Amino acid sequence: MPELPEVETIARGLAKRVTGDVVESVWLGQKKEPLKSPASAIVATLEHRRIAAVRRMGKHIVFELEKESVGRTLLSAKSRRSDRKPRGDTTAPTQSSSTPQAEADRSVRPTNNSAQWIVHLGMTGSLRICEPQTEVVKHTHAILRLSSGRELRFVDPRRFGRLSVAQAGDFDATGIEPLEADLDRFLALFHGRKTPIKSALLNQKLLRGVGNIYADESLFRAGLRPRRRASTITRAQLGKLRLAVKEVLKEAIALGGSSISDYVDADGEEGFFQLQHRVYGREGEPCLVCKTPIKRIVIAGRSSHYCPGCQT
DNA sequence: ACTATTTCCTGGATGC
DNA sequence: TGCATCCAGGAAATAG
DSSP states (O other), X not given: OXXXXXXXXXXHHHHHHHTTOEEEEEEXXXXXXXXXXXXXXXXXXXXXXXXXXXXXETTEEEEEEEEOOSSOOSOOGGGOOOSXXXXXXXXXXXXXXXXXXXXXXXXXXXXXXXXXXXXXXXXXXXXXXXXXTSOOOTTEEXXXXXXXXXXXXXXXXXXXXXXXXXXXXXXXOSSBOGGGOOHHHHHHHHXXXXXXXXXXXXXXXXXXXXXXXXXXXXXXXXXXXXXXXXXXXXXXHHHHHHXXXXXXXXXXXXXXXXXXXXXXXXXXXXXXXXXXXXXXXXXXXXXXXXXXXOEEEEETTEEEEEOTTTXX
C-alpha cells in the first residue's frame, strides 16, 4: 500500500530509469475506473513526449513531459502498433480518434510545450518497466511504449489507482508536504478541528502523503492516541507530532518503504521499513517500550493501532 | 465549513 | 474440495 515513502522510492527508481526516454505510443485498457482524464486526452498528452523528470507530490507520481522538438508529427496513428494486447482482452485498444469528445478534448489543449502525467497507485497499483516480450499480466491498464524499446506498464488489480494528465503546472496536489512543513503551518492545519488526530493526518487536503501505516507510527512516536481530538492537543504535543511524522517518513524512505503485501519498488526490490513498525500490524503483541499489548480500533473505517500505555 | 459515513474493487484468508 | 463471507484501504461521493 504505497504511501509517501513508497511513492518516493518508486519515483526515484523510475526517474533513474526513464528520464530522457520518449513515449512513442500508448495503449489503454477498457476499464474506466483508473482513468481520471479522458482516454483521448491521456493518449494525446503522452504520445511523442519526452520524460523530462519524474517526481513525487504527496502520494502522486508526476512525470514531467516535454515535446520532442525534432521530427515530430502531430498525429501518427499509423505508426501505432495494435497487434499486441493484454491476453484475454478482446476489446480494441483505446485510440485518440475523431469522436466529438476527442475533438473537444483536443480543442482545450493549450499549445505550451510541457505537460504532466500523474499517477496515483491507490492500494495495489504498480508501474513496471518491461521488455515488450514480457507477458502482459492481468489487470494491466496502460502500456507506454518507449523509444528505448522498453515499455512502462501500469498494473492495478483493485483499480483504486488513477491516471490523469495536466498541462504544465496545472496539477496541484492539495495539502502541504509533511517533510517541508514548518511549525506554524503544521499547527495551523489542526487548529480548531474536532476530528480525531488520526483522521486529520490521513486527510490529504491538510497533509499530503501520510497514509494509515505512517499515521499510526507517527502517533505512537508522539505519544498521542489516534482518537484524540485535534483541537485538544497542545502546541508542544503537536510540535512533537510534527517531528515524529518527519522522522518516520525519512526513516521509511531510507529503508525503501514498507513491504506489507506485495509492494515492490521500480526495480522490483522490497522495502524494509515494515521491520521497524512499532504498532501497525502488531495488535495483541507487547509494546516494544512498555510491554502493554497493542490495541487495534477502527476510526473512520480504518484500523488504527496504538499502545494504551504509551499514548494518551 | 466541517465532519462522519458509504462506496468503489479484487485477492487472499477464513469458516463451515 | 468448494463455496460464501470478510477484510484490506485512498479518496471521492454522499449525508448529516
